[in-house]
Amino acid sequence: MLHRHLLYLSSEYVWAYPWHKGRLGEPVRYTNDRAGVDAFMDYLDTQPYGPVYLMVDLIEEDFQRITLPHVTGRSGRRLLARRLLQQYRETPYRYVRVQGREPDGRQDDIALLSALTNPALVQPWVEALELLRAPLAGLYSTTLMSPSLVRKLGLADERLLLVTQQSAGLRQSYFLDGQLKFSRLTLAVDRDGDPVDVARETAKTQQFLTSTRLIGRGEVLHTVIVAPEATLDRLEPQCQDGPETAYHFVPMDDAAHRTGLEDTPALADTVLLTLLGQERPPTQYALGAARRYFQLWRARLGLFSASAVLATATLVWLGINVWRYADATSATATMYAEADQFDKRYRDALSTMTPAIDKTVNMKAAVTVAQLLVRQGPQPLPFMAQLSTALDKVQQIRLIQLDWKITPPAAPTEPVAGSFLNAGSGTPLAPISSLMLGLPVVVPQALRLEAEIMVPPENYREVVNTMNAFTQELARQPRMVVEIVQQPVDTRSSVKLSGKAGAGAAGGVESKARFILNLVWQP
Structure with a gap:
């Protein structure tokens, strides 16, 4: 049985969820500090574990859109890696994805760059997993997993702003033609403890998108808010449709049902973690050498699987051979019984014949000689x-x-058995x-x-x-x-040729x- 663990990391806490039979278990919460890391290591050291998936929800996550010359193959990958390193030098956790090409001009590639700009919040947990030799499968982001949530909810708007309430606050992610372009995290409550005005934050985001030409003036921004029913009842009076803004509300129980959750969570963390456990995509943020124990675990799992397949094939082959041996033994016994029956019938038939008839062996020999x-x-x-x-x-x-x-x-010089005698002299003739x-x-x-x-x-x-x-x-x-x-x-040469060329024979006869x-x- 594979014991997977899913970690959800925010600026203050880390939640450790066991993943069993396609469901999240009861989480254990740790503080995001040295004491929390030590407690987590003590906990994980006593538990059977397999691959570990680490998802982060941090405000220190930056997104940039750039254009690059269209280069394919190894040269294109090197160009992307070099541009990503130039953009984010201070962090090892970087991500890049080409999202298409510009329609005009040189038709350059459009790439989305992303990075965790404060690696100090993540590195202690990665180092703890390395110290335990735990197979760290990948480092993921709630923002980069949100496209999966959009597909699950069936949202197909051309210009979509997805607003989810998470542990770190309200996450606003903008999608253009189904591709993630921008995301920002705001606090769910203000300094006075009152809920943040979602409509005002949406207006700020729309203004930024307009300034960066991610949305044109006069185009409608479809804002989808995913929250529990109680929160939606409070937000609906604040979020009124405008000439360039249209609000849509998705209850959390509907999102949980589409995701496959049995219970309705209060936050979108559980929904995104469930999607991560179901899909298990390749790592989003590069981990480098920190992923080596996962690669070793996967190689060992492959060897075990190959051994199991080989053992199964051997057992099947052995079973087939045993079955064939039993079938051949049964057929041999049947053939021997039939042969005995035919021999008996043959002997019975011979017993009824007159003694004058020669033996069948001699008859067979005579036929063979005749042939x-x-x-x-x-x-x-x-x-x-x-x-x-x-x-x-x-x-x-x-x-x-x-x-x-x-x-x-x-x-022969002497008579042999079976020789004929000369009728006149009585002397034997050679056969x-x-x-x-x-x-x-x-x-x-x-x-x-x-x-x-x-x-x-x-x-x-x-x-x-x-x-x-x-x-x-x-x-x-x-x-x-x-x-x-x-x-x-x-x-x-000793004989003389005589005659005349062209002359006929004597008497006119040739x-x-x-x-x-x-x-x-x-x-």
Whole structure:
């Protein structure tokens, strides 16, 4: 369980609220001095705590509107940081936000600068949290949280002045087009103890806004006052609408209901703290190194979350594997039972058959051998297909004779079991080797080819070229070995070529050039 604490700091007191299940607990009040800081440290040291959110409501909070050249990226961030440091050198608690661009001219950026000009009121509490190593999540301002209240109340006026009664007094925050432009804090009672005239303070604020051109002359300023019913009954007679001022009153119970509070508070402090606890935005005023324990806490929380996710995933994976193992075990048992049933049915079926039928193992072996014979038995058809392919490409070749054979293995010298007997002499015959049938491997095949070349025999060059083309086509066939037994033309150097180019054969009958090839095909 995350034990968060929300601190509300004013000039005189500090209220420490525990945050539990989306609700503020009972606060503990401390004076804003050394004794109050010590008492707060003693209290927090005995309590389980997580992130601490510090909200301030001080009169020493300054707001400035400036224009800067429009620069983006890292250069723009450096320009904003440098301008913020120039504006507020005496305090480390600074805030800047770009709120848009000017419509005319260079269209410079419009930035809102803010700072706590009296850091001595805040630093003791920040240092106390550092000393306790408490994770300080951020430093916030009631003014900078007021836009959240405006959104919760559904206020959409173009020029809006939000007046809230808080512990430090009456806070007046001006919004233009939904963006905070200016804020000031006044006392809720005057020196005599009487309530401050809200209408008069509103008139002062409107005069200042007109002088700074945040509102034009003749434009209506919509003033929304958030206070309890009793306070509104007293303020309504004082706040009369004028030509440039329109008052609206929001009861505190309505604001508490929209925020999610069960009880109606007397001041807006609780409403703003509740919004802070619900939204938990990033820190508004920079804390620097004072925020390191929060970053360490967040890293540790991330490691714990990752470990929890990993442990959950491991348990899920383990559960899935256990379920799969149980399912596989059940399926295996079912399959074994089915196999036993099939075996029983098989044995019962065999028991009804006559003994003359051979065993199924032998039948299966016979079928396997028959399939191998069909698939691997030697046959000349594939060989003839390759030869036909070569003849289609070299059409001057005409076959004369083919002699196809396979090389038989050496015959055994002694009779073996299962050998056949010669009917005439009674001597045993050698059985046919399984290699001749392609078992267990396919046997090589040989083909003796005798052919002639259909060109004039005296055209020796054409004869030789045709012969070479035919042998090359055969050699291109996969796993084919070509051996030339007899050339169509004897080209040996020891033999004399005779004849006359272009002369026909004797008797007018052309004799063709014949050749013989041995082809060996290894499947």
